[in-house]
Amino acid sequence: MTAAIAALCTTMALAGCGGTGGAAEVTLQLVAADYGTNSENSSSKYWKALAAEFESNNPGIKIDVDVRPWKTIDADVAERVANGDAPDIAQIGSYSQYAKAGKLYNADQLLSVPSQANFLSQLSEAGKVNRVQYGMPFVASTRLLFYNKDLFEQAGLTDAPKNWDDIKEDAQALKEQGVTTPIAIPLGSEEAQGETLMWLLAGGGGYTDTADGSYNIDSQQNIDTFDWLRKDLVGEGLTGPVAPGKLDRATAFKAFTSGEVGMLNGHPSLMQDASKSGIKVGMVALPGAKGKAKSSMGVSDWMMAFKENNHRREIGRFLDYVYEDTNVLNFAGLYDLLPVTYSASEEMTADDNHADLRKFLEALPTSELLPYGKNSWSTVSDSIKKNIGQAVEPGGSASSVLGRIARDAATAEAAE
Template sequence: MVRTTRGGSRTVKGRYLRLAATGAALSLTAAALTGCGTVASLTGDNEVTLRVVAADYGDNPQNSSAGYWKDLAAGFRKDHPGVKVEVSIYSWSEVDAKVAEMVKAGKAPDIAQIGAYADYAAAGKLYTAEELLSVSTEADFLAPLADAGKIRRVQYGMPFVASTRLLFYNEKLLTDAGVLPKDAKGGWQPKSWADLEAAAKKLKAAGVATPFALPLGREEAQAETMMWMLAGGGGYTDNEEAYAIDSPDNVKTFEFLRDKMVGQGLTGALEPAKTDRQTAFDAFTRGEVGMLNGHPTLLKQAAEKGVKFGMVAMPTEDGTEHPTMGVADWVMAFKNGHRKESGKFLDYLYEAKNVTAFTNKYDLLPVTTTGYRAMDASTGGPATQLKTFLQALPNARLYPVGKKSWAGVSEDVKQNIGKTVQPGGQPAKVLDDIAEKARKADAQ
């Protein structure tokens, strides 16, 4: 299941995609699944072996990412007979730790497709994108995603796949509550938080168990938090990429949630601080939730349960347009002496046909301009449903993944942000505490 990549050319805000996988780690060569393989080495007089570690985006053995990487390695091998590619596939619950272990043991893979790159870049262990990629490939990344892969304006992290977030709503519940006219063909188009509050009140009056689901539990509190911050005109960082978690806009955002949404009983009986995202998703697919923020995985989950739903951009505090949240996972290449071969493989990985093959398989968004155009031009299948998410991607904001401190800040948010919306909660104090720790960590 997914555990769920801003606008402007310099701001850095995100990460998300966490498609939990099952089963033991899988490995594959260009020809077939094999053992884990050795660290990249010369095999024979001229042949080079590249070792790649990647995350599994499948949720069962039948849709494991192993098949994609096997085909990719085989296709690359045909055009580059002097380079052998061995790929080890690990579940999301272990892939980051596996790579960390390899690096610590002095056996880093040549290429890793994992959740974060900043620590390795800061330690001087990664090639830059400029050192690896052709000019055309490097220029093809969507600007906000390329920017999120930079540290001090130098790109080390290459985005792999992306996603954005939208507001989902249950068409039947909103129609029955009088929010959505029965003959409405254009769907519901809320613009401001006042629209959101008014709709939630009607849903509550109609007996809907959870008018608006607000998951601020540990699973993905950092994501729900960022969506609301952006809609309120704030965010985790300011335009100079410094932490601004305690900004006045962010404080106002959580005061609204505390007083207008939770305080008026519009978020249901479950305490937001104890509600995980998947719990909210499950309730939505059972027809118990009127509205919630969601990512592309909810498309299939809701459709499979027969829930008719609509999707719109997250309403903002004042009704004016603000960036949505985006998320991405990352590819990086370690300095193992195979810069040229790694670069060629990455150029191949980012060809439009290979990008769309993966994103279509897992209902995710492409990270390149060519992949974006290919999906936007397609008709039918998953691409049609994903286009609403796709249209938000070029101007989406991401977590500040270029900061080494982000992992700790994200954990702090998960543990404490729910306190802001509890009865008597103090958003200003909670946000100030998180911000102070974030700035100290960032300065180390």
């Protein structure tokens, strides 16, 4: 029986086995991103409630919650790390730079076997550096092509586009009906790297070579994709009054919920905002040039644990609790995001209350994620944000712009 209890202690998340007992209290510092849009739905409420529940079951461990806005959190954590004041746990957008600097615990050192094995496989793989998992996925999402059903109906359109010819023809029909922005292509600095990957995948390309994972940014497929966007959409006046390189995602989303945009690529939380605004939404996978695209884009945000304060056991216990199904589903449900574990995904799929997320859930297992595991990715992402909009400007050259980004990627890789 003693052996059985000892075995259970290695896999259970809650206190009661090998707890801190009379040891000095440990306070874990958690820095997490805010997914809310106002004080009423701030993520701070979720984390503080979760921390209180955990603390009540784990005497001797306290959780200090610090929720930061997405615009600053990556820089905030980087500054703390540089100053020798790393938090115990950070829930942010990227992990690889800290893993390669030797500052993180790996998942094997933290999580119980059931918790770690429950992550969706492609998310676990995306969390690895040199085949070791340091980034633990926290929430995920995929992207679909959203369209305004009322605007489509007014333009005499009865079906969602099935290929790129359809996208162009539908956008032209919307323009003829006076729609301000028939199709929005936000390539501004906010999330140009995401919008770009969506179109590259639809065109049969992507950022990396599927065989060896090396960058393949200026491939002919990618060049052809952006030549088409420049010539057939932007050049035909179908992308609205703001140049794609100047258009941020948040601005495009707001215009969609205001009824000014016919089509755009969107993530799950846009459904809720559109519904509140009375917009009837249709959603399909962004089609490829001749039909179905090879895959959709997936996105994950990451949990990581820093070694600096030597709180490995306490961090592991808390993270096992974070990844219990109830907690995973509660957070995902709050913000119309997708759970990152098999068991929670299956439960959400079966729940009719989340029926509107099923298309996104179906797309996740075969989606392609941004190259999070590359330490060079932050540099490459910055280059995409600064340059990609020029590829679709009048007189622009996709070959030249993608070549410039590819050279930046090569330089960043060489500096590894």
